[in-house]
Amino acid sequence: MKLSRRTFLASSAAISAASIAGSFADRAWAASDTVAIASLHDLSGPLDIYGVPSNLCMKVAVEEINAAGGLLGKKVELKVYDGQSDITKYPQYAQKAALNDRVVMVQGALSGAAREATRPVLRKYKIPFIYGSFYEGGLCEKNSFCVNTGGNQQVVPLLEWSFKNLGKKLYYIASDYNAPRNFGIWNHVMAKRQGGEVLADDYYPLDVTDFTAAIAKIQAAKPDIVHSCLVGGPAMSFYRQWAAAGMLKKIPIISIVFAAGNEHEVLAPEETDGVIVAYNYFQELDTSKNKEFLAKVEALAGKNHPYINGEVFGGYSGVMLWAEAVKRAGSFEREAVLAVLESGIRWEGPAGVMTTDGPTHNTTQDVHIITVKNRVWSLIEKREQIPPDTYGGKCNVFTNPNQTDFLMPQI
Amino acid sequence: MDQFVILCFAVVNSIALLALISLGLAIIFGMMRVINFAHGEFVMLGGYATVIANHAGVNLWLSMLVVAPMVVGMIGAVVELLIIRRLYGHLVTTMLATWGLSLFLIGAVTAVFGNTTMGVSAPLGNIPVGAYSIGAYQLLLIAITALLVVCSLLALHWTKYGLIARAAMQNSEMATTLGIDCDRVYAATFIIGAAISGLAGALLAPISGVLPHMGAAYVARAFVTVISGGGALITGFLSAATILGPVEALLSYFATPVVGQASLLLLAVIILRLFPTGVSSLWTGGR
Numbered sequence: 001m002k003l004s005r006r007t008f009l010a011s012s013a014a015i016s017a018a019s020i021a022g023s024f025a026d027r028a029w030a031a032s033d034t035v036a037i038a039s040l041h042d043l044s045g046p047l048d049i050y051g052v053p054s055n056l057c058m059k060v061a062v063e064e065i066n067a068a069g070g071l072l073g074k075k076v077e078l079k080v081y082d083g084q085s086d087i088t089k090y091p092q093y094a095q096k097a098a099l100n101d102r103v104v105m106v107q108g109a110l111s112g113a114a115r116e117a118t119r120p121v122l123r124k125y126k127i128p129f130i131y132g133s134f135y136e137g138g139l140c141e142k143n144s145f146c147v148n149t150g151g152n153q154q155v156v157p158l159l160e161w162s163f164k165n166l167g168k169k170l171y172y173i174a175s176d177y178n179a180p181r182n183f184g185i186w187n188h189v190m191a192k193r194q195g196g197e198v199l200a201d202d203y204y205p206l207d208v209t210d211f212t213a214a215i216a217k218i219q220a221a222k223p224d225i226v227h228s229c230l231v232g233g234p235a236m237s238f239y240r241q242w243a244a245a246g247m248l249k250k251i252p253i254i255s256i257v258f259a260a261g262n263e264h265e266v267l268a269p270e271e272t273d274g275v276i277v278a279y280n281y282f283q284e285l286d287t288s289k290n291k292e293f294l295a296k297v298e299a300l301a302g303k304n305h306p307y308i309n310g311e312v313f314g315g316y317s318g319v320m321l322w323a324e325a326v327k328r329a330g331s332f333e334r335e336a337v338l339a340v341l342e343s344g345i346r347w348e349g350p351a352g353v354m355t356t357d358g359p360t361h362n363t364t365q366d367v368h369i370i371t372v373k374n375r376v377w378s379l380i381e382k383r384e385q386i387p388p389d390t391y392g393g394k395c396n397v398f399t400n401p402n403q404t405d406f407l408m409p410q411i
Numbered sequence: 412m413d414q415f416v417i418l419c420f421a422v423v424n425s426i427a428l429l430a431l432i433s434l435g436l437a438i439i440f441g442m443m444r445v446i447n448f449a450h451g452e453f454v455m456l457g458g459y460a461t462v463i464a465n466h467a468g469v470n471l472w473l474s475m476l477v478v479a480p481m482v483v484g485m486i487g488a489v490v491e492l493l494i495i496r497r498l499y500g501h502l503v504t505t506m507l508a509t510w511g512l513s514l515f516l517i518g519a520v521t522a523v524f525g526n527t528t529m530g531v532s533a534p535l536g537n538i539p540v541g542a543y544s545i546g547a548y549q550l551l552l553i554a555i556t557a558l559l560v561v562c563s564l565l566a567l568h569w570t571k572y573g574l575i576a577r578a579a580m581q582n583s584e585m586a587t588t589l590g591i592d593c594d595r596v597y598a599a600t601f602i603i604g605a606a607i608s609g610l611a612g613a614l615l616a617p618i619s620g621v622l623p624h625m626g627a628a629y630v631a632r633a634f635v636t637v638i639s640g641g642g643a644l645i646t647g648f649l650s651a652a653t654i655l656g657p658v659e660a661l662l663s664y665f666a667t668p669v670v671g672q673a674s675l676l677l678l679a680v681i682i683l684r685l686f687p688t689g690v691s692s693l694w695t696g697g698r
Contacts, residue, residue, distance in 0.1 A: 046526050046624070176669065204668050207628045209619040212424045212549065213663040213671070216417045219543045233528040234628060237619040240530065244546030244618060246537030266620075268532040 035074045035332055037062070037319070038081060038097035040108035040118065045085025046233070049261045050110050053306040054132060055080060057315030058107060060296045065319070071326050079103055083114060090117040098125035104332040107132055107318045110311070112179050119144055123404065128334050130322055132314025134256070134279070136182035137388070138407035139361070140395035143334075145341055146362045147321055147354070148314040149280050151186055151409065152389035154256040157367045158278035159190040159227075161381060162254050167224020168196040173214060173238070174229035176203035183229050183256065185409045199223050204230065209237040215245050228255045236263055243271040252276060259372070260311035269374045278369045279310025281317075281351040282377045285368070290350035317354060321347050321363070325356075342397070353385070359396040362388030413541030420545050421664060426656030427556040431615070432629045433636040433648045434559060435608030440637055441644040442580045442600045445495060446502065448509040450633055451626020452516040453605050457483045457612025458621035459520060462529045471534060475613040483609025484602050491601040499597065513626065521623040530620035552614055559607065564645045576600060635679045641689015650690050655679065 039058045042051035062078045070076060079101045081093040090109055097103045098121070109118040110133040122129040122143060129144045137150030162170070172187050174180035184201050191198045199221045202214060215238075218226060230238050242248060254276045258264075264272050283294065293316065297305050306312075322337070324347050329336035342358035352366040369381045390396065391407040436450045447453075460482040464474035494512060498505045535547035567573040578586040579596040587593055612621070619625070636655060640647030655675050663671030686692050 044526075049527060202667070205672065208668060208672075209615075209625070209628055210425070210428055213421045213660050214668070216421045216543070217664055219417060220414055233620065233622040234625070236528050236530070240533060240620060241546065241549075241618050244533035244537060244548055246539070246544040246546070250544075266528050267530065271532055 033074055034077045035071065036077045036079050036101050036103045037322075038079045038093075038101065038103040038106040038108070039315075040081045040083060040090065040093055040097065040106055041110065041315075042085045042114075043080070043082040047083075047085040047111060050133070050311055051083065051085075051108075053308060054108065054110060054312040054315035056297065056301055056305065057132075057308065057312055058319050060293070060300055061316045061319035061323070063300065064296060065323050071323055072330065072332070076323075081108075083109070087113050087117050090114045091121045094118045094121040094127075095125070098122065098127045103127060104334075105130060105322055105337075107315070107322075112136070112177075115139075120404075126334050128322075128337060130318040132318040133311055134260075134314070136179040137362075137409070138182075138391060138395065140359075140391070140397055140400070140407060141361065141404050142338070142397045142401050144361060145321075145338070145356070146388075147318040147356075148310070148363070149365065149367060149386075150362050150388050151183055153280075153365070153367055153386045154278045155183055155186040156190060157383040157386060158254055158256060158276070158369060159187065159196075160194060161278075161369050162225050162227075162252075162276070163190070163194040163196040166252055166254075168194075169199055169222070169224045170196055170227055171199045171202070171218050171221055171223035171225070172227045172229070173202045173204070173218070174227075175206050175231040175235055177206070177231075180229040180231065180257075182408065187227060189409055204235070206232050207234050209234045211238045211241045214238070215241055215247065218251070219245075219247070223251060226251050226253045228253050229257050231257055232261070236267060239263065239267055239271050239275075248272075248274060259309050259377075262307050262309060264372045264375050264377070265307060272375075273373050274371060276369065276371045276380065278367055280354075280365050280367055281308070281310045281313035282368060282370050283308045284370075284377050285350060285379075287350060287352070289348065293350040313351060317347075317349055317351065320349060321345070321354065321356060355385070357388050359398055360388045360390060361397050362395075364388065413543050416540050417543045417545065418661075418664065420540075420549075422657045422660045423553055424549055425660035426652050427553040428615075429632060429636050429652035429656045430560060430649060431552070431556045431611045432608075433633045433640075433652060434556075434563065435604045435606075435611060436633045437637045437640065437644060437648040438563070438607065439601055439604035441642075441647070442576060442604075443499075443597055444502065445499075445601070446506045446509065447604075448506055448630065449490070449513040449516060449626075450608055451628070451630030452513045453483050453487065453608035453626075454612035454615070454629050455520065455621065455623065455626040456486060456516065457609030458616040458619075458625065459524065459529070459612075460609065461613040461616045462531055462621055463524075465531045466529075471531060471617075475616070476610070479613030480606040480610040483612070484606030486609075487602045487605025488598070490605070491598050495601055496594065496598065513630075517623050517626070524623070526623055528620045528622045531617050533617040546618070548617060552618070555614060559610075560645060560649060563607075567644060572599075632675075635676065639679045639682045639689055641686065641691040641695075643689075643691035643695050646694075647689055647691035651679075651682070654682070654690065 039055050041055045042048050062076050065076050083089045105128050107130040109115045119129050131146045134148040187198050258277050325337045325340040329340045341356045346355045355364045364387045367383045367386050370377045439447050457479040460479040461474045464478040465471050494508050533548040537544045538547050579593045583593045636651045637648045640651035659671045659675040662674050
């Protein structure tokens with residue numbers, strides 16, 4: 001056969017097209033005896049306080065699955081990527097995980113910015129994205145599944161309890177970016193529902209370390225409750241200065257982010273005693289499943305493992321829920337796994353019963369209102385089976401399968 | 412009335428914080444015309460020295476007032492010997508070199524202590540003011556800052572070392588002719604400036620905690636204060652702090668902290684437009 005330049009180009013184009021098509025059709029796991037999932041977390045840089053323990057929880061889940069014989073006869077392999085607290089790494093690694101490592105699921109991208117950079121890539125390559133961090137709520141996308149609490153699941157129980165038990169006047173002090181501003185709307189929603197009052201919404205840039213004026217302002221406003229959504233290392237100064245001004249014993253602080261970076265271990269007990277938070281999980285939770293879970297964490301990371309808080313617990317529950325869905329689907333295919341997750345599967349883990357919610361692609365779960373004393377958390381009240389918010393019916397992947405935008409709460 | 416007291420406290424506190432973080436830089440920049448971009452990291456190292464010494468069992472006051480300035484002073488001596496001494500008179504090169512040093516120090520501290528916040532809690536409890544209360548430690552911070560500024564002023568104008576230092580600063584050739592070893596004066600000045608920056612970090616540690624990249628939050632404000640202050644070494648940056656501090660504190664209180672921060676920078680721009688060599692040109696005649 002005479003090979004002209006034209007036929008050569010045509011045939012080589014056909015071959016490369018066929019091989020690309022083949023790489024998608026012929027899934028890597030079909031022939032292999034392992035199946036890969038990806039952990040995409042910040043394992044270095046300022047956000048590693050969240051990334052490292054969350055990645056550890058994913059490892060615990062994978063080891064547990066493999067010790068029980070794997071999934072559908074295959075060993076699960078965890079491909080770990082370090083996002084380095086750098087947003088630009090997320091789309092790159094998500095693409096690498098999808099194309100190079102042929103993973104069947106990606107979990108991680110905890111910060112809002114990382115999540116938003118990651119999910120379009122995974123949507124494009126049709127790799128399910130499990131989101132394990134608690135967040136502001138309102139992510140209702142076909143390709144993503146949220147296994148931790150959305151905004152309303154933390155804020156609503158915490159504010160209901162606070163307006164009932166602490167008083168009606170609330171002062172909101174928060175870091176100035178998207179999630180805290182979104183949670184700020186929830187304050188107003190709840191104040192309206194409970195007959196409370198939001199005295200102020202005070203947003204601070206992330207690098208502020210001097211909160212003298214802020215504390216003077218709060219003292220002048222005389223609230224019954226201070227709701228703090230201050231995030232990051234510099235903002236921890238607020239708690240130091242609040243305690244130094246003698247306010248810790250006078251006005252209670254509630255929060256839905258405090259302790260996610262293990263602030264209760266970094267700060268001294270006299271700076272944090274009495275802070276009240278709401279999470280689906282906390283390490284001191286007294287259940288037999290939690291004792292088993294912590295024993296596995298200890299076996300993997302030693303006695304001095306990082307504190308497992310509600311933020312990073314999603315690393316474990318996400319993998320376990322996904323594995324449960326795979327077992328029931330009898331397949332690793334995206335459509336089959338998502339269909340099972342959407343059917344509302346029940347899984348009982350260390351944090352109690354969790355049930356996936358089909359229309360919202362979020363998860364119904366127990367939420368614990370807890371308080372800290374001497375660096376140890378104890379339960380105040382357990383709120384059972386809090387469902388995700390439907391955003392007035394707009395959060396529904398069945399009726400809006402092409403929905404990818406974030407939804408905002410309405411006052 | 413109580414509210415007024417609290418507000419005054421916030422204003423004075425804001426001035427003191429600006430003065431505290433700027434003093435070390437003012438000495439190094441004002442005396443030697445060395446733009447030290449690693450100033451924020453000297454503050455950070457002072458904070459770390461305090462926290463680590465305290466966690467190792469050293470008394471808190473000893474860690475803050477003695478250990479931190481000594482440690483950072485020694486680091487300053489090494490930096491002067493290895494970098495600054497070789498680059499006197501090269502303004503831009505010094506800027507680049509100290510910027511590199513700043514990145515190195517952040518990286519080194521991150522590698523050794525990890526990228527997490529550490530801290531000690533503020534001592535001394537609180538003082539009630541009517542229905543309000545303020546941290547006693549913050550009052551002490553204001554007092555120590557005032558004392559530091561007064562001591563620097565006295566040392567510069569009423570001691571032999573101050574006279575020699577000013578001579579070396581104003582006319583180094585003449586000073587050399589008169590038998591002054593200007594290199595030694597510069598080295599000593601840099602070490603003292605570094606030690607005071609370290610002390611600032613030490614004093615800030617109980618109220619703000621320490622983390623490797625904390626210097627970034629201070630270095631810009633310190634530069635803004637020192638540059639707006641202008642030529643007069645101590646009175647210059649002090650007057651700039653007295654103008655900028657209240658504006659930031661009051662606007663943070665009555666408007667939002669973002670407005671407060673922005674107006675501090677805006678005011679600095681206006682000051683430099685009106686007095687290109689800093690506010691102190693009003694009484695030094697633009698020297």
